[in-house]
Amino acid sequence: xxxxxxxxxxTLIVTVLMVPIYIVVTLQQxxxxxxxxxxxxxxxxxxxxxxxxxxxxxxxxxxxxxxxRDPKGSTTSDIRDRxxxxxxxxxxxxxxxxxxxxxxxxxxxGADVFWIANAMFLGFAVSAFIGGVARVVAYRRGLV
Numbered sequence: 836x837x838x839x840x841x842x843x844x845x846t847l848i849v850t851v852l853m854v855p856i857y858i859v860v861t862l863q864q865x866x867x868x869x870x871x872x873x874x875x876x877x878x879x880x881x882x883x884x885x886x887x888x889x890x891x892x893x894x895x896x897x898x899x900x901x902x903x904r905d906p907k908g909s910t911t912s913d914i915r916d917r918x919x920x921x922x923x924x925x926x927x928x929x930x931x932x933x934x935x936x937x938x939x940x941x942x943x944x945g946a947d948v949f950w951i952a953n954a955m956f957l958g959f960a961v962s963a964f965i966g967g968v969a970r971v972v973a974y975r976r977g978l979v
Contacts, residue, residue: 934958
């Protein structure tokens, strides 16, 4: 597995773990009351920060393990990696644009800031996940 693909997998793993954790923590803080009463900003900032740190740490540890097995091949990349990254970015941007439209719609109907912020947060998470899946598929099946 090449360096770029390991980074994609690390991001996917962290995203799949962090979003449910954020949702559970937020629901627990609501305690059966209205979700809009939850102080969501600290939860969201912690989730974003921990996701970034966890993805970096996982990528580094995975890279060290790969480097021990294959010192030369663990950090190499080629044009295929660049093309896959570009394609994954286009997929991510498409889903992020959809999330942005959802946020605009929520603003238009006067939704609470809680719903607007969480729609964007989940939009970022979904776009990262879908973009990562697209990259992994491209690594496994190739670009067409």
